[in-house]
Amino acid sequence: MSESRSPVFDNSFARLSGPFYSEQAPSSVPNPGLIRINTALAEQLNINSDWLASAEGIASMAGNHVPAGAQSLAAVYAGHQFGGWNPQLGDGRAVLLGELIGKDGIRYDWQLKGSGRTPYSRGGDGKSPLGPVIREYILCEAMAALGVPTTRALGAVTTGEMVFREQGLPGAVFSRVAQSHIRVGTMQFFAARRDNEALQTLSDYLIKRHFPEAADADNPILAMFKEILSRQACLLAQWQSIGFIHGVMNTDNMLLCGETIDYGPCAFMETYDPSTVFSSIDHQGRYAYGNQPSIAHWNLMQLAQALLPILDNSPTATEDSAVAIAQEAINSFPERYLNAYQNIIKDKLGLSQFKEADDALFQALLSNMEAQKADFTLCFRRLAELANxxxxxxxxxxxxxxxxxxxxxxxxxxxxxxxEDQQSPAHRQAQMFKANPVFIPRNHLVQEAISAAQSEGDFSYFNQLVDILAEPSQFDPSKLRYAMPAKPEQRVTQTFCGT
Structure with a gap:
């Protein structure tokens, strides 16, 4: 295998000076086996897909081989977990291999998840069972197909070893791609240590990597923060519009680049109910579907708090002036979210614009859906059929x-x-079909794919589900069962974290 066929890395995060990470090689595994590679994503990242599927590529995804130019590391961060502060978390079961420049000119991280212990493992083994790897692959690729900003699946491999939780389970490693892995909790880690130099270094790095337009603002940190608010408002609006429930909206699971990350105890809602919770550890319903926008707002308040030492760049800056700047910015989040949400809802209802009176119309639909225990996805899809x-x-x-x-x-x-709306019925219906998918990763189908893979080594259910979810709006009657809600005996009411 020629060296030129290997990925070309350019590792900007590893070049940062400061205590942002620990160098960490992935653990080797006894017998890696390919589950699936994402050929289209590989090509987008300028990775030769034949190389990725080769023995060397599989070894790289498993952690047995570190490709030339990679600089593997585990990043440190902190976070509020279910509202409780944890001063040090970090990549406890993942290593960042390095960064790749895509065909779109954007820089992407390639991370191995389930790759063994790191300095931040906190007593864990750093491994991943096969089930969570299957779940994350299915969910993140489904979200990408739905147009939601998300981390992506580059590939997945089995390890040939058992991972022990309540019982022994086959192990796997997930290759995750993100525009970066810097989180709210990353900023919190350094703010809690009063390391303003590290805060400034990270902020400068974020501006250069994700928010270059902020560099020309009078207050670049504030401009960056406002753009983060906008991205998160748009992201949450998309989650709510498709019935996605994240399950663990801790501050360490909010990426500052605006992508969805961590598909542990997540799920898509079937019967419409704002109080829906799937996470087995969310006993109080903190991260219920209906709470997600307000939790995002709370998380962003924690980010504002972390940025206070560097938020006011004026010569007369004081703590009070920084608080005032932060408060004004953070107060804009509900309106940013509402505008983003209504912009999507107008498409779901088949309208060219969302008028003030349309809110009552939409809320009445939701009330009917809740009272009639209607399936969230199919209700909107059927509405699209009736639009023309x-x-x-x-x-x-x-x-x-x-x-x-x-x-x-x-x-x-x-x-x-x-x-009253000035659109042709044909245009309206096309708009609604695009906004109202028919296929979502229903929990029982995801569990079916996991169970077949874990118990029988059968990945056919997984592969077929991934392929169907790649075209969420294209209904084919031969795939009817993939659009059906779970029958009572099929319902999966709890999902679990893979740690």
Whole structure:
């Protein structure tokens, strides 16, 4: 295998001077085996997909081989976990191999998750069972197909060893790609230690890597913070619009680049209920579906607190002036979120613009959905089918879901609102089909793929599910079971973290 076929790394984070990470090689494993590679993503990252699927590529994904130019490291961070402060966390079961420049000119991290102990493992083994690797691959790629900013799956491999939790489980390593892995908790770690020099260094790095337009502002740190607020507002709006429940919205799981990270106890809501929780450890419902926007706001308040020492760059800066600047910025988050959310909802309802009166219309739909225990995804998808009733739809989901008589008054109001809206029915329906997917990674299907892989080494369910979710809006009646909600005996009501 020629050296030129290996990835070309350019490791800017490793070049930072300061206590941001520990050098850490991944642990080797006895018998790595390929589960799947993401060929399209590999090519986007200028990685030769044949190399990635080769023995050397598989060894690299497993941690048995560190490619030339990689500088593997484990990053340090802190975080609020379920509201409780933990002063030191860090990559306890992951190493960053290095950074790659994609065909789009954007810099990406390549991280191995489940790659063994690091200085931040806190007594853990640093390994990952196969199940969480399967889950993360399915979920993050489904989110990408839905247009949600997210970390991505470059590949996954088995390790040929058992990982012991409550029982022995087959092990695996996940290759995760992100625009970076710097979190709210990263800034909190250095703020808690009053290391303002490290805070400034990290902020300068973030501006250069993710927010270059902020560099020309009168106050670059404030400009960066406002852009982070906007990205998180848009991200949360997208989560809410598709019924995604993260499950562990700790500050160490909020990336400052604005991508979704950590697909542990996450799930997609089926029956609409704002109080829905799936995480087995969220006993108080802190991270319930309906709470997610306010939790994001709370997390960003913690970021503002961490940035206070460097937030006011004026000659007369004081702690009080920094607090005032932070407060004004953070107070803008609810409006930023609402604007982003309403912009998506107008598409889901088939409107060209969201008017003030449309909020009551939308809330009435949600109330009906909750009262009728309607499936969130199929309800909106069926609405899209009704948006242009003159069109011949040969692949309707009507046998899966249709509106009962309780929805009739609301449907009449909605149709009247569409008459007032200046869009052709065909354009409206195309807009709605795009905004209202038919395929989501339903919990029972994800569990089916995990169970087959863990118990039988059968990855066919996993591969087929990944392929179907790659086209979430394209309904094919032959794939009907992938659009169906779980039957009572299929329901998975709890999801678990892989640590």
């Amino acid at each position: 009733e003159s069109a011949c739809i040969n692949t309707s989901i009507r046998e899966l879901f249709d509106f009962n008589e309780a929805f009739t008054p609301w449907l009449q109001q909605w149709r009247q609102r569409l008459i």
